[in-house]
Amino acid sequence: MNTVTAATDNTADALLELIGRELGDAAVVTDQSTLTGMPVLWVARNELLNVLKLLRDSAWSMLFDLSAVDERLRNYRKGLPAADFTVFYHLVSIERNTDVLLKVALDENDLKLPSCVEVFTNGNWYEREVWDLFGIEFTGHPHLTRILMPPTWEGHPLRKDYNARATEFDPYTLTVEGQRQEQEALQFDPEAWGMERERDGAEFMFLNLGPNHPSAHGPFRIVLQLDGEEILDCVPDIGYHHRGAEKMAERQSWHSFIPYTDRIDYVGGVMNNLPYVLAAERLAGIEVPERVKTVRVMLCELFRITSHLLFLGTYLQDLGAMSPVFYTFSDRQRAYKVIEAITGFRMHPAWFRIGGLAQDLPRGWAPLMQEFLDWMPKRLKEYHKAMMQNAIVRERTRNVAAYNTSEAIEWGVTGPNLRATGCDFDLRKKRPYSGYENFDFEVPLGSHGDVFDRGQLRIDEIHQSLRIIQQCVNHMPKGDYKADHPLTTPPPRERMLEHIETLITHFVQVSWGPRLKPNEALQMVEATKGINSYYLTSDGNTSSYRTRIRTPSFPHLQQIPAVMRGGFVPDLIAHLGSIDFVMGDTDR
Secondary structure (H helix, E strand, O other), X not given: OOOOOHHHHHHHHHHHHHHHHHHOHHHEEEEEOOEOOOOEEEEOHHHHHHHHHHHHOOOOOEEEEEEEXXXXXXXOOOOOOOXXXXXEEEEEEOOOOEEEEEEEEEOOOOOEEEOOOOOOOOHHHHHHHHHHHHOOEEEOOOOOOOOOOOOOXXXXXXXXXXXXXHHHOOOOOOOHHHHHHHHHHOOOOHHHHOOOOEEOOEEOEEEEEOOOOHHHOOOOXXXXXXXXXXXXXXXXXXXXXXXXXXXXXXXXXXXOOHHHHHOOOOOOHHHOHHHHHHHHHHHHOOOOOHHHHHHHHHHHXXXXXXXXXXXXXXXXXXXXXXXXXXXXXXHHHHHHHHHHHHHOOOOOOOOEEOOEEOOOOOOXXXXXXHHHHXXXXXXXXXXXXXXXXXXXXXXXXXXXXXXXXXXXXHOOOOOHHHHOOOOOOOHHHHOOOOOHHHOOOOOOOOOOOOHHHHHHHHHHHHHHHHHHHHHHHHOOOOOOOEOOOOOOOOOXXXXXXXXXXXXXXXXXXXXXXOOOOOEEEEEEEEOOOOEEEEEEEEOOOOEOOEEEEEOOHHHHHHOXXXXXXXXXXXXXXXXXXXXXXXXXXHHO
């Protein structure tokens, strides 16, 4: 497998020429050849903000991701700048349909970078996350505090010298005094966020919505500054569901981490497996059979339907309608009946493997799938009639919490929430993966970017998912369910009993897992809630050196204050329902 495509080479040359012409050749230290499928440029620290501004103004207008790597234990760094820590910036150009990855090298005795918030507004939360988990300071940041870990936490968990297993820590205890301190640390201080407590002698109300509230859709807290029913400002507070998924990836083998991915967007099922296994297959140089690609697409689209059905039920429930949630959950059970028949599990099948699938499709899968495909279209007509044509629903959602395409891009919004603004950007069409280029389907778009469009779009997307699945049923390729490659899942048991080489391969794969060559790979997919990506760094071992999980819910929640200032509390409830987020996806 080539390290970069010709298109990527051309983009890299154009970027180097642009940066050199505008800022001088010293702005870029070096370019790096990787398996990410995009140019990777190491930028001089003193030129970072200038490079970011230049690229932002040259159509790379979305800061898609920002994170870091502790490089101190990495062995394979030939040709790269000396660095104890690396901070990387992943920029996306919707207009050009291209990406670029910028990296900055840092010494452990000088872990400081200028904040990019004035260039990319949504860098705020990402920089807080890097400070929280790596201890890298961003000078000029408006509020550089912990975001995923509790305020009283000590240490930075994604550093390599921070333990990864519970058995490496002392038993957890919490005294009465300790509990009091923890509770005090969670108290909201308006002045720390630049908020006033009163105006013209009248006090504002500060209201905690969550972290235990039905409309919060999980352990999510948002503190509202209210003048009556009007929201003057608000502060989302996340991290209550943080489980350290990226840290876990450093201790699990390449194969054994797959079940952990299911728990990120925990209603997305195998949709979480896909970007991880595709990125790992890039590292391993594995090309899977056409049957594997088609089965993966079919299962991903089926989980897109179950996720959207959950969204529709809770979305309407948040608006005050009780009946829809019973209908949508009933239809989800029909989908899970098919999923369970194929994979043996329901919500968390962990069924995709590096190089293929856990097993082949069982006998009788097609009639069962066809039964579901015949059932759902009629139900969707009922949903549209009962929900989206409902006068109360329209009144509560039309022109509520609306934003346009440029505002969505500014905050890193992707998926249905971006397409609801009219922006035609769907990775399945723009950058097909896993064989999506072989399917005939349309990309539904909205026009107002409001709560209503975000709801309607999910119904339209279910129609298209059914259309894709029908093509999978009609044209399922024959062939094996895994690639014939030594780094994929262990060989079949019958072959293991016939050849000593196969027996050895089986033993090594089960005992330690495969060793993937040192390199970096990144895969983005159009997941249920937006674009999800896995950025894997291999150091030639049986587990990942660094696994970065970029999820759509994280930036979507960061945008809430910008959308809701000047709105009302009932509008906030409607907006929260329309975002379609889960906290496992946000907190990881």
